[in-house]
Amino acid sequence: MNDKWWQSAVVYQVYPRSFADSDGDGIGDLRGIIQHLDYLKTLGVDVVWLSPIYASPHDDNGYDISDYRAIDPLFGTFEDFDELLEGLHARGMKLVMDLVVNHTSDEHPWFIESASSTDNPKRDWYWWRPAREGHRPGEQGAEPNNWGSFFSGPAWQLDPQTGEYYLHLFSRKQPDLNWENPEVRAAVYEMMNWWLDRGVDGFRMDVINFISKVTDLPDGEVPEGGLFGDASPYFVDGPRIHEFLHEMHQRVFTGRGDRYLTVGEMPGVTIAEARRFTDPANAEVDMVFQFEHVDLDHGPGGKWDHRPASVLDLKRNLSSWQEGLAGVGWNSLYWNNHDQPRVVSRFGDDGEHRVASAKALGTVLHLMRGTPYVYQGEELGMTNVPFETIGDFRDIESLNHYAEAVDILGEPAEEVLSALRRTSRDNARTPMQWTAGPNAGFTSGIPWIAANPNAATINADAEVADPDSVFAHYRALIDLRHRSDVVARGDYRLVLADHPQVFAYTRSLDGASLLVLANLTGSPASFDPAELTGWAGAEPVLTNLGAATGVADGVLRPWEAVVFARG
Structure with missing residues (x-):
């Protein structure tokens, strides 16, 4: 494939809510990021990917967007955003925004209109269906099909006003957009162009391979012991997904040059499909996030059912992706992100060998063929968190799972808590550990989620000054990629x-x-x-x-x- 700038680049993901709080309200913000741009420059990264900063009710920490063209006041203003963008560009870094267009918030004006009546012009912008035949709306089993939500419970929510149900693969406050409607696609492309015109450098596309559904929405097969049908065959890499992504590329990126980066988060994607998505000849996306390697420690019961992943498991899986995309496609390389527990606790040793194992795992990942992604704190060897009670958690997925497992299925509370401590997304969402001081130097106020107590010994202040730290090793890995064509393209x-x-x-x-x-x-x-x-x-x-x-x-x-x- 032709040489691209992102083959030698490293991306750093910032989860704004947890990165740095500048105003003492306990929530990270844009000015907090601005204050640490020199830290990112010292690390050596080329691209900053921001998790959502758009207007949102924050049912799912900003992945439920109520206005794609507004900055949420929690994070700041457009003046702050422009200063951040200018500061990154002045330091030779690019900015990639999160694009969440499989669904919106139920507080987005599009959905409010769609829900207002069955004949509203935007009714078909979302997936609406009547109750299952033979059932009245609201009855048990009346949902249009047996699909379950990723966040527990059914994937359908009854709207009392119109008596119909809408589809939500995630939270009930995240209704799925209907990409079959060309007006939806046109509105999304217009919004993307608006952000590119403001100067952003690309998009990370949230669950983008879910946007094409099998339109008759059939029931899924219910696994043994399951509550809901497996709907994945009907929305993972759906029938029009390649058409939609090619159209997006043509309507948004064609004619803009090659400075942009597009990465698609694609749960359930296969090597063959990923090769097709990332083949430059198909003009879809530059690279994909796949999930196979971070599913290796999931048992038959899913992510909460832990089974250890062996070294053989990891290297065989990662190597299959290296070989499968060779010569045509491109890998996104990651251990951590806002949805995954900390890698040093997961596949490493967060005790005696924390520093060595964090460095070893970083070495293995960063020197492969692909574009590495560093999640905030990974470069410090940040670990999972010793959550004590369910009250310490904030993540909607974790809280819903606990309620379903304990209150409905009758599982022992301590066993469910143990699984949450190991796997919850909140492990990645505790505050960035800047100093050994109160709240890890994240905020002068009360943090929205408590800092990890080990910030007293694991923090940026200590590591930036230490030539043997995890931070120093990540700097060396990034530098080696920058100066070695073998790493970038071999x-x-x-x-x-x-x-x-x-x-x-x-x-x-x-x-x-x-x-x-x-x-x-x-x-x-x-x-x-x-x-x-x-x-x-x-x-x-x-x-x-x-x-x-x-x-x-x-x-x-x-x-x-x-x-x-x-x-």
Whole structure:
């Protein structure tokens, strides 16, 4: 594929509500981000992706948008936004906005009009259906089909005024837009162009592969022990998804040059589909977020049903995506985001080996083929949170799951809490840990969600000044991508494929190569140097535990990661 600027770029995700609070109201804001732009510049990232800052009732922390062309007063003003954009551009960084157009808030004017009557011109902008045949509206089982919401309960909400139900794959306050209606698509494209004209540099598109539904909305198959049907065959990568994304590209980006970035968040996407989505010849999106690797520790019961993911699981899955998109498509590389628990607690060791494991996991991810994404605090090795009671949580998904599991299904409260502590999205949403002071330096007020107590030892103040910190290692990884064409554009090949502890691969381009060796366990790992022909005399270019032994020694210390170069 043709060289693109984002092949050597690194993206940093800011969750504004939790990043930095400038006015003491306990909620992060745009001015708080502005105050830390030099921190981002020091880290070396190229792009900042902002989670939603639009007007919202905040039922789902801003992913329920009531006005796409307004800044929520919680976060600031358009003057603040323009200053942030100018500050990023002045430092050589780009700004990518979150695009949430599978659904709106039920307080968006479009939905208010749509819900006002069955013959309103915007009625067909959303998915409305009467009660199931033979049922009266409001009766148990009267929902138009058996789909369940991602946030627990049915995916349908009765509107008493019109006596019909509307579809919401997420919260009942997040009604799904009907992309079959060309007026909906035109309104979305107009809004996107409006933001690009203001100077933003692209979009991260929330659950964008859900926008095309099978229009007769059939029942899904109910899994054993389940309450609702599996609807995913009817909205994941739906029948018109490629048509819609190509149309979006043509109506929004064609003729604007190549400075923009588009990434589609696509739960359930396959390698074959991702290759098609990201093939430049198809003009859809630049890259996708897939979920296979962060679903590896989910058991048969879903995300709350934990089963450990092995090193073999991780490297085989990530390598399959490296190989599957080679030569045509492009990977988004991530361990963390606002929806995932902290990686050092999930796949690493957040105790004795926190620093080493955070560095090792970062090394493995950042040197693959693709564009790496750093979620705020990941570069510090921030960990999951010791939530004590259900009252410590704020996330609607977590709270709804607890209510359903405990009150309806009768599961033991402590078992449900244990699953929430491990997997809840709130693990990623506690305040960014700036200092060892009160509230981790996030706010002078009372934070909307409590800071992790370990901010006393894990914080930016300490790490920026420490040459052996996780922050310093992430800086080195980002720098290596910037200056190495091998990292940015080289081929990928998995080595030591069956080793149960070591994740190892090579990157090669025009006669130059890198070898990445990482022990992703807390025990020493031995390997056969003969399997790494030609690397015996190679020199380390990056390590996470100081001086490293050579390949010929055939041993890695617990959580040791070493990068060798030749050619």
